[in-house]
Amino acid sequence: MPVRRRTDKRIAAGDAWAEIFEYGFDMLNRAHAAGIKLNDWLEPEHDEARAAWHRYGALFLADYPGREAPWALTTLGKPGGEDAS
Secondary structure (H helix, E strand, O other): OOOOOOOOHHHHHHHOOHHHHHHOOOOOOHHHHOOOOEOOOOOEOHHHHHHHHHHHHHHHHHHOOOOOOOHHHHHHOEOOOEOOO
């Protein structure tokens, strides 16, 4: 019998937010598919995005290859509670 691969559900949930953290909207429909509520412009509710950023932002930034600061960092501040000015 094959061994079942375990996935970390926190990381999987954080992955659904990746495009939103980077661009501010759900570019590839991954967040919608994961059940994140979006408006007509594919943007999440601001409070929900802030909560997700504080929960998953550090993991996102650890793997973020971009040269420019992602949307979430400039809009929501540092993950963990420090708001952007």
